[in-house]
Amino acid sequence: MISVLLPVRDAAAHLPACLDSLLAQTLADFEIVAVDDGSTDQGRTLALLQAYAARDARVRVQAAEHQGIASALNLAASQARGRYLARMDGDDVCHPERFALQAAALDASPELDAVGCLVRYGGDPQACGGYARHVDWLNTLRNHGQMRLGVFRDAPLAHPSAMFRTSSFHRLGGYRQGPFPEDYELWLRWLEAGARLGKVAETLLTWNDPPLRLSRTDPRYGQDSFHRLKAEYLARWLARHNQHHPVVWVVGAGRVTRRRVEHLQAHGIRVQAYLDIDPRKIGNHVGGIPVMHHRDLPPAGEAFVLSYVSNPGAPELIADFLNSRGYRQGLDYLQAG
Template structure:
C-alpha cells in the first residue's frame, strides 16, 4: 500500500466506554486503505490505554495526544497529521456501517465536481424522548442532492458532522476548523459552500449517529440556538448581497417575537426588512417597528421582492415552502427557508 486513501479524524475525550466499538467499526471497513487519527484530547479516563492497545494491534490506528483544548484543536491536529487525499469525520460514540468509507470515497472519485459528501444516518437515540433530534435526522436525510443542500443550508446544518468526507485540499485552501462562539461544524459547511464547494450525500444510511446525554451539541454554549442564528446570519447576509436582485430589501415570513428577533440580526449587516407576512389575524394589519404585517395572501407576485421564511415550527416550514411554490416562487431565486 503506497498510502491511505482516507484519513479519519477521530477526536477522543473521556470516551473509553464507547471508543472500542467506534474503532472496531472503522477497522472493519471494506476500504482497507485508511488511517485513523485518534486524538486524545487530554482524557482523564482510560481513553489513552484503549488507543495504545488498538495501535499495537493495527498500525492504521495513529494516536495523537494533546492537552485538553476542545474539539477544534483536536480536529485540526488530525488534519495536520493526515496523509490521505480524503479526510473523514467520526465521533467516538458513533458507529460506521462496514461499507461507509468505500461508498463515500467512490462517490468523490466518480463525481470530481463534488468536494464534500455525507451520507444518510441512522438515529441512535430514543425517538420518543428526543423527538426534536430525531426530526432533525429525518430532515437531513431528505437532503441528498447538491441543489437541496445548497438552498437549505440556512435552515440548519444539512449534515451530521461525523458523517462527512471531504477533499483534504479544501482545508489547505479554505482553512480548517475555526474556534469561536459558534458550532465549528456548521461554520465549516457554510464557509465551504460560500466558496463554491458542491456537496452531496450517499443515499444509504452508513452511520449510526448516537445521542448520549453528554453530547457536545446538547451542553456547550457554542451549539445553542442563538449561536446558530448569529453564525448563519453573517453568511446569509453575504449571500443576499450577491443573489438578491432587490438587495438590501427583503420581506420576512413570520411576525412572531422570536422570528422578529432572529430576522432582526440581518439589520446589523445592512439588510432592510420592508415588511412581515403572517397568517395570525392578531398580527395582520399591525405595524412592528414601522414595518407593516401583511397576510401571506397579500404577498406580491414572485419576482417583485425577495422573501425569507423564518418560521421553523415542525410542519410549518413545509407548508410555507409549498405555499410559495404554488405561487411560482423558486427557492434560491425568489425566496429562502432560514428558520
C-alpha cells in the same frame, strides 16, 4: 487512501463500538488519527486508544492538552497521510461499506469536494423529537443544489458522516475556533467559497445522541450562536442573489423569528413586512415593521421572502404556498429557520 479524523474527550464508554466499526470497514486502506483532547477520565480514554493502537497499526494516537474540538480536528488533519479525510466522532458507529462507497463517490466525481451519506438517528425519537426530525430533514438533501440552499436552514451534512478531499480541506481552509459550531461554520464558509457537496444515498452512519453530546452542553452550539453565525453568511448571500437587496419580506412575526431577524438587520438587511396567519398580529407593527396576512404577499418577482418558521410541517406548507404563487426557491425565497 483515507485518514479518519477522530477527536475524543472522555469517550471511553462509546469508543469501542466506534473503533470496532471503523476497523471492520471493507475498504482497508485507511488510518485512524485519534486525538485525545485533554480527557479528564483518569486516562481511560487514552488507554483505550493506545490499546487499539497496539493491536492495529492503522490506529495512531495523539494526546493533547484540551483546546477544543476544532483544534483537535486541525491537529489530526496536520498529521493525516490520506488522499481523503473522513470525519468520525467517538460516540457514533458506521456501516462496513461506508469508506468504500464514499471513496468511490469521490473517485467518480472529481468536481466534488466532500460527500456525506444518509444517517440513522441513534437516540430516542420520542424524548428527543427535534433531533429525530432534523435527521429526517437532513436525509432529504441528496444533491449539491439542495445542500447549497439547505445550509441556511441547518448544516446540510451530518458532520461525522463527511469525507473530504485532503486537497479541498487545505484549499478551502480547516476548522475555526470561535463562539459558533465549528462544523456549521465550515459548511457555510466552504459553500460560500464555491465548494461542491455530494451525498451517498445509503444509510452508512448511526448518529448517536448521548446526553453529554457537545451540541447539548456547549454554548457555542446554542440557538443564538447558531443564528448569529448564519446571519453573517446569509447577509452576504442575499447581497449576491436578492434582486431587491437589501429588502426582504419575512414569514413569521413571533418573538423567536424577530430575534433571528435582528441578527440579519445588524448586517444591513431591511425587512419590508412580516407575513403571518395569526389574526391577533395582522395589522400591527413590530419595531415599526407592519405585520401583513400572508395572502397579501406581492406577486412573484416583486419581493424576496425569508422564512424562519420551523414548527414541524410548517416549512413544507410555506414552500407549497410560495411555489403556488410562482415563487422559486433560491431565486425568490429561502428557508432559513
